[in-house]
Amino acid sequence: MPHLIDWEVVAIMAPLLGALAGLVMPRAAAGIGIAAVGLTTLAVAALSWAVTTQGARMMALGGWGAPLGIDLRADGLAVMMLAMTAGVGLCISLSALAGQRARPAAGRPGVFWPLWLLLLAGLNGAYLSTDLFNLYVMLEVISLAAVGLTVMGGGAAALRAGFEYLMASMLGALLFLLAVGFVYLRFGRLDLMGLADLVTPGDPAMAGVLALMLVGLALKTALFPLHWWLPAAHASATAPASALLSALVVKVSLYIVLRVGQYLVPPTEGLVLLVGLAGGAAMIWGGIQALRAERLKLLVAWSTVAQIGLIFVAFARSGAAGTAESWKAAALLMLAHAVAKAAMFLAAGRIKDEVGHDEIARLDRSPVRPTLAQFTFALAAISLIGLPPSIGFAGKWLLMEGALAAGYWHWVALTFVGTLLSVAVFSRVMVPFLRFDRQRGPVGEHQGWALADAPPLVLALASFGLGLGAAQILTMLEVGEPFARATGAVLGGAP
Helix, strand or coil: CCCCCCHHHHHHHHHHHHHHHHHHCHHHHHHHHHHHHHHHHHHHHHHHHHHHHHCCEEEEHHHCCCCCCCEEEECHHHHHHHHHHHHHHHHHHHHHHHHHHHCHHHHCHHHHHHHHHHHHHHHHHHHHECEHHHHHHHHHHHHHHHHHHHHCCCCHHHHHHHHHHHHHHHHHHHHHHHHHHHHHHHHCCCEHHHHHCCCCCCCHHHHHHHHHHHHHHHHHHCCCCCCCCHHHHHHHCCHHHHHHHHHHHHHHHHHHHHHHHHHCCCCCHHHHHHHHHHHHHHHHHHHHHHHHCCEHHHHHHHHHHHHHHHHHHHHHCCCHHHHHHHHHHHHHHHHHHHHHHHHHHHHHHHHHHHHCCCEHHHHHHCCECCHHHHHHHHHHHHHHHCCCCCHHHHHHHHHHHHHHHHCCHHHHHHHHHHHHHHHHHHHHHHHHHHCCCCCCCCCECCCCCCHHHHHHHHHHHHHHHHHHCHHHHHHHHCCCCCCHHHHCCCCCCCC
16 A cells, blocks of 8 residues: 655655755744754654554655665664654754844854754655665765854864865765775665675675775764864854764764665674774773863763764674674664763753853853753763663663673773763763852852753753663664664565
């Protein structure tokens, strides 16, 4: 029975048309943006319900399916990423709207909303794509919007960070496109599920193609040692833009790594070990640099480098033979990072707005205590550290459980080291800022409460609600067998 409404198309076209409308009518950009984000959220909710109740969905655009046409597929993994993007994006949108109303001169809605909606269209398109070239196109759409969001704040630092981001993104895209070209020359098609039946495990040529893809995606994801552009880019942008970049943009490349590893080339033991070592190095280096950071947003940005490393460790935690379960741990950690990091960047922005700066050494001297933002920052830190009952804890528990079952104690040790560094990093902010030792005058306990505090608080609380529902999320991830390749099943069309 044909679908009455193609929610996949609505999820992509609603923000894309909204971006065009916001560009043409900049004075109405905020209203158009909220309406487009709301419609996209409804479409994602409807699509999630359909997939949960009826199974994975496949639709061919214009009636032309692969390999000649374009297929869109929604399974449990894609739906989780779409729902994560919609929920986090809606909260960031509301926070941006509240901030722009409070500071109209600084809001720049005519710039922010078209870029954000273009980014949203690219994100949803990437999660629904089943074709390597379409993934490349969506990556470029996302990068274009992300660079624009990075430089939106203005100033020399933002422009420099945006230029570095652009260079890294272009190089990563070039490597990915070269790999796509090699795949097409060899097989004459680019749809992932068709390629899954053609690729021979152990093919040395495909190993080289996979290496090109991984390096390109590692650049876009900022995996150590290819992370140089991320801290400055995320720290220099405005708070809503930083939340979008850290919570959502870096997840796309992680998602593509996951899909390519499952559909195209099953990872080898050596590759899994290399990815895990790079992830472990990112956890340690990112944590050390966060401890040295002088500004609050820079600290949060460096913690993103460390958290990306943790997700790559999750990829490797069971070895090549256990990748099906490893991907589930990585998916939970991706969700945990998106929700908590968006809350943390928005809270850091609120702290900077109310205190007047974000220099960590001087935060405890401020007579202004933006208590709701502080509380939100602390809740987000709990999830990123991985304490129960947050979704971050569920992801780390699954990671360590699988590593212990496989006998890989080194991944458990790395995870513990990364966790201790996270505790030290966030304690460095929260302990002095919650104490009043260096403030000699009266302390404004309840200053800084505003409507803009609500969205990050909702996100921080959601990280705990998602933790309590982690079992249901894992069940949803299995809809449509997105991990079937790792278990030896043949991937075909949606049921």
